[in-house]
Amino acid sequence: xxxxxxxxxxxxxxxxxxxxxxxxxxxxxxxxxxxxxxxxxxxxxxxxxxxxxxxxxxxxxxxxxxxxxxxxxxxxxxxxxxxxxxxxxxxxxxxxxxxxxxxxxxxxxxxxxxxxxxxxxxxxxxxxxxxxxxxxxxxxxxxxxxxxxx
Amino acid sequence: xxxxxxxxxxxxxxxxxxxxxxxxxxxxxxxxxxxxxxxxxxxxxxxxxxxxxxxxxxxxxxxxxxxxxxxxxxxxxxxxxxxxxxxxxxxxxxxxxxxxxxxxxxxxxxxxxxxxxxxxxxxxxxxxxxxxxxxxxxxxxxxxxxxxxxxxxxxxxxxxxxxxxxxxxxxxxxxxxxxxxxxxxxxxxxxxxxxxxxxxxxxxxxxxxxxxxxxxxxxxxxxxxxxxxxxxxxxxxxxxxxxxxxxxxxxxxxxxxxxxxxxxxxxxxxxxxxxxxxxxxxxxxxxxxxxxxxxxxxxxxxxxxxxxxxxxxxxxxxxxxxxxxxxxxxxxxxxxxxxxxxxxxxxxxxxxxxxxxxxxxxxxxxxxxxxxxxxxxxxxxxxxxxxxxxxxxxxxxxxxxxxxxxxxxxxxxxxxxxxxxxxxxxxxxxxxxxxxxxxxxxxxxxxxxxxxxxxxxxxxxxxxxxxxxxxxxxxxxxxxxxxxxxxxxxxxxxxxxxxxxxxxxxxxxxxxxxxxxxxxxxxxxxxxxxxxxxxxxxxxxxxxxxxxxxxxxxxxxxxxxxxxxxxxxxxxxx
Ligand SMILES: Cc1cc2nc3c(=O)[nH]c(=O)nc-3n(C[C@H](O)[C@H](O)[C@H](O)COP(=O)(O)O)c2cc1C
Ligand code: SF4
Ligand code: SF4
Ligand code: FES
Ligand code: FES
Numbered sequence: 272x273x274x275x276x277x278x279x280x281x282x283x284x285x286x287x288x289x290x291x292x293x294x295x296x297x298x299x300x301x302x303x304x305x306x307x308x309x310x311x312x313x314x315x316x317x318x319x320x321x322x323x324x325x326x327x328x329x330x331x332x333x334x335x336x337x338x339x340x341x342x343x344x345x346x347x348x349x350x351x352x353x354x355x356x357x358x359x360x361x362x363x364x365x366x367x368x369x370x371x372x373x374x375x376x377x378x379x380x381x382x383x384x385x386x387x388x389x390x391x392x393x394x395x396x397x398x399x400x401x402x403x404x405x406x407x408x409x410x411x412x413x414x415x416x417x418x419x420x421x
Numbered sequence: 422x423x424x425x426x427x428x429x430x431x432x433x434x435x436x437x438x439x440x441x442x443x444x445x446x447x448x449x450x451x452x453x454x455x456x457x458x459x460x461x462x463x464x465x466x467x468x469x470x471x472x473x474x475x476x477x478x479x480x481x482x483x484x485x486x487x488x489x490x491x492x493x494x495x496x497x498x499x500x501x502x503x504x505x506x507x508x509x510x511x512x513x514x515x516x517x518x519x520x521x522x523x524x525x526x527x528x529x530x531x532x533x534x535x536x537x538x539x540x541x542x543x544x545x546x547x548x549x550x551x552x553x554x555x556x557x558x559x560x561x562x563x564x565x566x567x568x569x570x571x572x573x574x575x576x577x578x579x580x581x582x583x584x585x586x587x588x589x590x591x592x593x594x595x596x597x598x599x600x601x602x603x604x605x606x607x608x609x610x611x612x613x614x615x616x617x618x619x620x621x622x623x624x625x626x627x628x629x630x631x632x633x634x635x636x637x638x639x640x641x642x643x644x645x646x647x648x649x650x651x652x653x654x655x656x657x658x659x660x661x662x663x664x665x666x667x668x669x670x671x672x673x674x675x676x677x678x679x680x681x682x683x684x685x686x687x688x689x690x691x692x693x694x695x696x697x698x699x700x701x702x703x704x705x706x707x708x709x710x711x712x713x714x715x716x717x718x719x720x721x722x723x724x725x726x727x728x729x730x731x732x733x734x735x736x737x738x739x740x741x742x743x744x745x746x747x748x749x750x751x752x753x754x755x756x757x758x759x760x761x762x763x764x765x766x767x768x769x770x771x772x773x774x775x776x777x778x779x780x781x782x783x784x785x786x787x788x789x790x791x792x793x794x795x796x797x798x799x800x801x802x803x804x805x806x807x808x809x810x811x812x813x814x815x816x817x818x819x820x821x822x823x824x825x826x827x828x829x830x831x832x833x834x835x836x837x838x839x840x841x842x843x844x845x846x847x848x849x850x851x852x853x854x855x856x857x858x859x860x861x862x863x864x865x866x867x868x869x870x871x872x873x874x875x876x877x878x879x880x881x882x883x884x885x886x887x888x889x890x891x892x893x894x895x896x897x898x899x900x901x902x903x904x905x906x907x908x909x910x911x912x913x914x915x916x917x918x919x920x921x922x923x924x925x926x927x928x929x930x931x932x933x934x935x936x937x938x939x940x941x942x943x944x945x946x947x948x949x950x951x952x953x954x955x956x957x958x959x960x961x962x963x964x965x966x967x968x969x970x971x972x973x974x975x976x977x978x979x980x981x982x983x984x985x986x987x988x989x990x991x992x993x994x995x
């Protein structure tokens with residue numbers, strides 16, 4: 272196996288750890304590449320198609336490389352009620368990408384998720400895991416600016 | 422007051438607090454407070470007041486500060502025990518709440534073992550270990566505790582199923598998937614008092630003879646996972662996991678973003694590293710679960726109640742609540758209300774008390790409340806005298822659910838709300854059952870048509886017809902409950918559906934296909950901020966909106982300093 276994936280040794284070869292293995296790969300590379308599927312398949316002794324079958328079931332796993340800053344728009348119930356549709360539209364306009372896409376320079380990517388657990392601050396989004404609440408257009412523009420040149 | 426000496430300062434740094442900026446407040450306080458200890462704690466449930474700071478005084482009193490910012494002015498005020506920004510629990514909330522499960526939330530440092538044990542922690546386990554396993558199961562049965570994960574199954578009875586198995590391995594699973602998008606009770610409990618959930622699991626392990634313990638936690642909860650991991654290593658260190666002479670392993674597995682994995686059999690498949698697809702029951706997990714071993718699943722909050730029952734006794738627990746629903750329940754209150762937060766009330770408290778007295782919602786502005794998330798239904802304000810317990814809510818076509826409670830204001834469209842839930846469920850369907858997979862998709866498409874003003878009256882009949890069929894034809898709870906939000910809104914708000922179909926009108930002016938944007942010139946000061954803001958250039962220099970171009974994004978409405986841009990009924994102003 273590629274030395275690059277030596278960290279898989281820490282996961283444990285039990286097939287029941289497959290999801291954990293995929294999470295480890297995505298944690299390290301930001302997504303699950305064809306190359307890493309091959310490594311996982313080899314490590315667990317599970318055919319690559321089966322690995323793909325499992326990973327395609329779970330929304331968490333990405334098959335394309337995300338941007339440096341991953342923006343997640345919350346569209347859980349509370350955020351939806353509080354206008355997450357508009358938040359999504361504003362972000363899309365500002366960044367020129369739709370949910371599920373990454374911009375051309377690989378700086379921002381946008382995705383929609385269900386509930387970040389901070390519903391009382393709705394509408395909410397997160398940038399690389401840092402949560403921002405009570406969003407309006409002004410605060411969104413400000414937050415994007417902050418990350419723009421980082 | 423200012424002569425009192427400060428003993429200690431606590432900052433609420435659960436995820437909700439951090440999202441409001443509490444980590445920066447903690448840091449600044451630490452650097453400014455010199456010799457006074459400043460520690461992080463969990464959440465007190467007053468989300469609207471976050472970030473919150475508690476100042477503990479030498480005389481045993483406490484002073485709370487609300488909406489603190491990481492600025493010197495705020496910190497000076499706190500360190501000098503100033504009167505500004507003080508926080509008191511609103512009297513109406515204090516009167517209605519009964520804090521049992523959350524007693525230590527926001528009161529201890531969740532990462533410190535001693536903080537838990539010095540406050541009654543692990544006394545429940547100690548008492549359990551002095552009884553026989555059968556006695557413990559009976560104690561839980563007597564308490565009347567029912568599962569908090571949504572189903573409301575009697576917990577003691579479930580335990581007795583696993584206890585009755587005579588196999589070398591038995592599996593205990595904590596369901597921490599918290600899939601209802603708009604609920605955060607379990608997150609808050611795990612972040613704030615992780616040991617309480619684990620103590621409940623250890624008591625269950627003793628009572629049932631379980632040998633391996635899993636926690637299946639959603640990956641979106643990194644802080645909960647971190648705190649649980651710390652707590653588990655402390656348990657190992659103090660050998661609390663040695664039960665009946667056997668060292669029990671406690672394993673955390675992270676979910677991977679699939680709502681259906683909250684369902685027991687899907688969760689088990691996911692724990693085995695497979696696609697999270699539910700399977701037919703029987704066999705029930707307590708007969709054949711993880712890798713074929715007898716396995717039992719309880720929810721986070723269910724486990725969180727267990728130490729209480731063992732510590733205070735079943736009778737004390739059963740004294741709280743109603744005939745069929747005992748103890749307290751946590752609710753995550755959010756949506757259109759003044760004081761969103763995490764609340765704990767005795768079972769049987771009315772919706773009116775929760776939404777208006779505790780949540781501070783304006784009675785003139787509330788239309789309904791949604792309980793049980795995508796599996797639940799809405800309850801109109803006219804029925805707010807309903808006591809919240811498993812059986813009363815079921816009668817109304819809603820469910821208790823796990824505790825998500827979303828207040829829906831009068832300016833929200835119920836058809837759109839139903840569309841939202843079906844959008845969620847049809848995407849989350851695992852696809853195994855045709856009725857669930859195809860049926861929810863058809864329902865969703867029909868609702869999309871209606872909110873776009875392209876529905877027909879026959880569509881409403883279709884929805885009413887297919888709903889019960891999806892219920893019948895689905896294997897798991899996802900499909901069986903998916904039609905609920907549609908059927909409930911059709912039952913209580915049929916006129917809104919009809920207005921969309923017959924008059925192409927959205928009463929709430931929410932459905933964008935049925936509204937125009939309009940600038941009311943009488944108030945306009947011609948600042949032209951809207952013109953500059955519009956991302957598609959739909960507003961002309963003389964302040965007329967081209968509704969053909971406009972995407973109804975509300976950016977202009979939002980930015981207008983005179984609030985004179987409105988959503989109006991489509992075609993109503995030429
Ligand atoms: C689609 C679906 C999603 C569910 N999601 C959850 C969940 O997120 N958390 C939970 O505790 N129970 C969830 N449940 C209920 C569980 O299947 C199970 O009944 C519960 O965890 C049992 O624990 P309890 O008896 O302590 O309530 C879900 C059920 C279904 C059908
Ligand atoms: S009801 Fe839906 S989610 Fe449940 S097993 Fe069937 S297809 Fe899958
Ligand atoms: S609603 Fe949005 S698109 Fe329409 S005029 Fe206003 S800013 Fe422009
Ligand atoms: S609904 Fe958005 S954080 Fe929960
Ligand atoms: S204060 Fe913690 S849930 Fe909001």
